Amino acid sequence: MAETETVAADHQRNPTGFQVFVVRLRRNLRTTTPYFAVLGIVLWLVVWWLLCEVLKAPRFEKMPGPVMVLKELLSPEPFLGISIFTEEFYQHVYVSCRRIFFAFCIATGLGVPLGLLMGWSKRFREYTFPILETLRPIPILAWVPLAILMFRGFEGPVIFLATLASLYVTTLNTLLGVDSIDESYFRAAGCLGSKPHHVFLHVVIPGALPFIFTGLQISVGVAWFSLVAAEMVSGDYGLGYLIIDAYMNNVTIPMVIGMVTLGFVGWGTSVIVRVVGSRMMQWRTRALALENR
Amino acid sequence: MNRAAMNPEQNPVQTKGAISIRNVTKIYDPEGVNVMAVDDCTLEIQPGEVCMVVGPSGCGKTTLLNAIAGFHSVTMGEIYLDGELLCGPSKPKADQGADRVVVFQNGALFPWKTLTDNVAYGPYVQGKLGKAESRQKARHMLAEAGLGDFLEKFPGEVSSGMARRAEIVRALINDPKVLLLDEPYRAMDELTKSIMHEALLEMYDRTRVTLFFITHDLEEAIFLGDRVVVMTTRPCKTKKILNVTIPRPRDYRVLSSDAFRQLVDETNEAVHEEALKAFEAGEREMA
Ligand SMILES: Nc1ncnc2c1ncn2[C@@H]1O[C@H](COP(=O)(O)OP(=O)(O)OP(=O)(O)O)[C@@H](O)[C@H]1O
Ligand SMILES: [Mg+2]
Numbered sequence: 001m002a003e004t005e006t007v008a009a010d011h012q013r014n015p016t017g018f019q020v021f022v023v024r025l026r027r028n029l030r031t032t033t034p035y036f037a038v039l040g041i042v043l044w045l046v047v048w049w050l051l052c053e054v055l056k057a058p059r060f061e062k063m064p065g066p067v068m069v070l071k072e073l074l075s076p077e078p079f080l081g082i083s084i085f086t087e088e089f090y091q092h093v094y095v096s097c098r099r100i101f102f103a104f105c106i107a108t109g110l111g112v113p114l115g116l117l118m119g120w121s122k123r124f125r126e127y128t129f130p131i132l133e134t135l136r137p138i139p140i141l142a143w144v145p146l147a148i149l150m151f152r153g154f155e156g157p158v159i160f161l162a163t164l165a166s167l168y169v170t171t172l173n174t175l176l177g178v179d180s181i182d183e184s185y186f187r188a189a190g191c192l193g194s195k196p197h198h199v200f201l202h203v204v205i206p207g208a209l210p211f212i213f214t215g216l217q218i219s220v221g222v223a224w225f226s227l228v229a230a231e232m233v234s235g236d237y238g239l240g241y242l243i244i245d246a247y248m249n250n251v252t253i254p255m256v257i258g259m260v261t262l263g264f265v266g267w268g269t270s271v272i273v274r275v276v277g278s279r280m281m282q283w284r285t286r287a288l289a290l291e292n293r
Numbered sequence: 294m295n296r297a298a299m300n301p302e303q304n305p306v307q308t309k310g311a312i313s314i315r316n317v318t319k320i321y322d323p324e325g326v327n328v329m330a331v332d333d334c335t336l337e338i339q340p341g342e343v344c345m346v347v348g349p350s351g352c353g354k355t356t357l358l359n360a361i362a363g364f365h366s367v368t369m370g371e372i373y374l375d376g377e378l379l380c381g382p383s384k385p386k387a388d389q390g391a392d393r394v395v396v397f398q399n400g401a402l403f404p405w406k407t408l409t410d411n412v413a414y415g416p417y418v419q420g421k422l423g424k425a426e427s428r429q430k431a432r433h434m435l436a437e438a439g440l441g442d443f444l445e446k447f448p449g450e451v452s453s454g455m456a457r458r459a460e461i462v463r464a465l466i467n468d469p470k471v472l473l474l475d476e477p478y479r480a481m482d483e484l485t486k487s488i489m490h491e492a493l494l495e496m497y498d499r500t501r502v503t504l505f506f507i508t509h510d511l512e513e514a515i516f517l518g519d520r521v522v523v524m525t526t527r528p529c530k531t532k533k534i535l536n537v538t539i540p541r542p543r544d545y546r547v548l549s550s551d552a553f554r555q556l557v558d559e560t561n562e563a564v565h566e567e568a569l570k571a572f573e574a575g576e577r578e579m580a
Contacts, residue, residue, distance in 0.1 A: 187364055188401040192467065193391035193419040202414065206405035283405045287449030 020289060064253045069260070072253045082242070082254045092258070093265060095237040096227060099155070100269065103162035103223050111170030111219070112212060118171070119178020120204050136168045140226040144233050154236050161230035166219035173215025177208030210284060213277035217270050224266045239265070307341025309375055310470035310503030312361065314338075317370035318528075319356050330356040332528030333370070340375075341501040345514035347564055348524025348532075349571040354507045357529065358473050361505065362395050363387035374470060391415055394464035396474045400456050402448040408435055408459045409444045415467040431466060438462050438492065454485040458492055465496065471503045479509065486510075487545065490517060494542070511564065515556045516543060523563040526571035533563045 028034055045066050051057045053065035072078050076085045083089060118125040118132075140161055147157035181203065189203050231240025239258045246254040278285045319331040330353035338344045346354050360367045361374075366385035371378060379387035394415075402411050412431035416422040422430060432444050438458050440451075448456050457477055464472055478486050494517065497504065508514050514521045515537055523533040535556060539547055547553050 182401070184397050184399065184401040185403060187362070187389075187395065188397065188403070189414075190364075190389035191362055191391065191393060191395050192415040192463070193389075195418065198418040202406075202418070203403070206403070209405070281405070283407075283447040283449060286447055287404070290450060 020285065024289075062252065064256050069253055069256050073257055073260075080246075080251050080254050082257055089257075089261075092237055092239050092242045093261060096231070096239045096262075097265065097269075099159050099162060099227055099231075099238065100220070100223050103159050103227065104166060104220055104269075106159070106163045107166035107170050107219060107223065108216060111167045111215075112174050115171040115174025115212075116178060116200075116204060116208060119175045119208065120200060125175075132168065132171060136172075140165050140229055141233075144230070147230075148234055154234060157234050158227065158230040158238070162223045162227035165226040166223040169219040169222050170212075170215050173218070174208055174212050177211025177215070178204055180211055181207035209277075209281055213273065213281070216273050216277070220269050220273050221266065224262065224269070228262065307501045307503070310340045311373075311375050312336075312338040312471060312503065312505065313371075313373040313376075314357070314361075315371045315373070317357070317360065317372060318368045319353070319360060319365075320368045321356075329528040331360075331367075332530055334530045336522060336531055338503060338505065339519075341503055343497065343504045343506065343517055343519045345518035345521045346505065346507045346524060347509065347511060347514050347521060347560065348529060349526045349564070349568045350509070352524050352527045352567070352571065353529035354524060355475055358395070358475050358505065358507060361387070361471070362393055362473055363389040391419055391467040392470045393473055394467055394469045394471075396457070396460050396464055396472065396477045398476045398479055400448070400453065400460060402456055402460050402463065404448050407445045407447055408440060408451070411448070411459060412463045412466055415463065419467070431462075434462050434466055435459065438496070452485075454481065454489060457481075457489060461493070461496065465500060465502070468500075469502060471505060474504065474506045476507050476509060478513070486513070493517065498542070511557055511560045512548065515539075515553060515560065516547065521556075521560055523560060523567070526567045526574065532567060535560055 049066045051060045051065075052063050053067055072080060073083050075083050078086060081088065114128070118128055143161055143164060144157070147160045151157045151160055185203050185207060186199065189199050194202070227238070228240035228243070231238040232244040235241040239262050243255050243258040243262075246252070246258065314334060314336040317331055317334045318329070321328040321330055334357065336344075346357075348354055356365075359365050360380065361372055363379070363386060367380055368385075369382070371381035372387065373379060374392065378384070402408070403414070406414065409428055409431045412435055413422075413424075413427040416427040416430065417424060421427075432441075435441065435444055438461075440455060440459055440462070443451050443455060443459075448459070451459070461472075461477075478489050481489065490513065504517075506514075506517065511521075515535075518537050521535045521537060522531055523535070524530070525532040537556060539550070539552055539556075
């Protein structure tokens, strides 16, 4: 009897998200996956180094090699003015991140409710879907002149442009998320006595969450994408500006520094979105963990 | 023979949950091609009865259940619940309500809610109980159904048998007049099924709610039911109604009794005849 009780107690205790994370990390370190990942990156760096600095292969001779870039990036007194020891570097990263933050928040704050409404109400979708579908194919760069006319200063147009693309992605994925909800959940909610706002709160929103977060991960990537494009056209700071500015001044190393930094910062933001997603969808995280995924 | 009537002193006779299906016809009309799923079906179900419905696949059983639940309209005829019109000519689609709760074939526990929250959902949204009280009651009822160790688990974390039990609890917490079950134990192995049957009978003993139970399993139908309604092939109407006179409480020894085997044979014959018709009709359609 005592034994069954302890077993019962174990069932009651659910692991926290962090515990799950640690368990997974440990399990992961025992598999080959992380080592291959590291090996992959190292291999890639070696190829880059060979091409640029050792073989000086055609078309690569103008490109700075990894050793040069790293040396500059890690030097306290950078030759070309950009390294992890200069304030300017952080200024660029900070400005870009701040813009992404605003753009992502606006896109999510508008796109998720919009998508939920479009998925939930047939009538609303009939009105809005054609608009979404005609605006969506217009490339972000085509919006640049209008954006500059519409907003003053540097921040307005850049944030507007970065928001636009993510807004489409978020709205569309949220809409698909609502569509993906099995009819039987609506029926179950109906015969348990729900009113429409209960259905919206307890079925439509949680049911669409997996799609919403898939959408948000794409959306944050798309936001970086259009942000850099926008910063190249109109900007005073930011990683996109750093790259285009280096190009204008004919120095390649800061350009590559900008690109590598973009890669890592962008990766970081999608990790954040993923972590928030799995925290908000414990039910899914735990069910997937049972399948060892 | 009504289960409640067997034990009058222990179980007062159930007075609510009478379903009356009168001349119901349902025609689906997708793409302008009429599909008659139910044709002039009439069936009276007593309060507290376990009414088992069997019939060939695709004959229109789910259609009938959905009409009672209010998931779709009927083309003709009326359905009453305790003398009250659910749907009829003036009102083709019944309102959905917690007096008729459905247990779905594939299970429809909300995967994003724990078992407790799933069960607490009904009383909470109907405003019958507050959040805390409904959760309290849900925990109590889940524990009663043997799920006390899984209160805070998500449906994805428990076995399908447990999930199905939790779903029945989620229906019963609303104290419904009728429980509508659409092949709830399909795709379950025999052992799990027999446990589920015991759990269902035990729950029925406590609540004596009217059960409208669709199944393909004839033994299950006879083992659980007060009456077994055999449906014709599409369009469906009642072909034959068998009274199961085996006394309750029933246990697994019943399965090998002569009376039971005879009922199975009888049902089998009726169902087989219809299945054959359905098959031939299918062949004609193919030709
Ligand atoms: N929404 C619909 N539109 C058109 N036809 C439908 C629709 N739903 C069901 N039908 C048709 O109505 C008939 C009856 O379907 P129903 O689902 O009620 O059968 P069933 O008896 O529950 O079958 P099964 O035992 O396989 O679950 C079938 O021939 C089916 O093709
Ligand atoms: Mg069916």
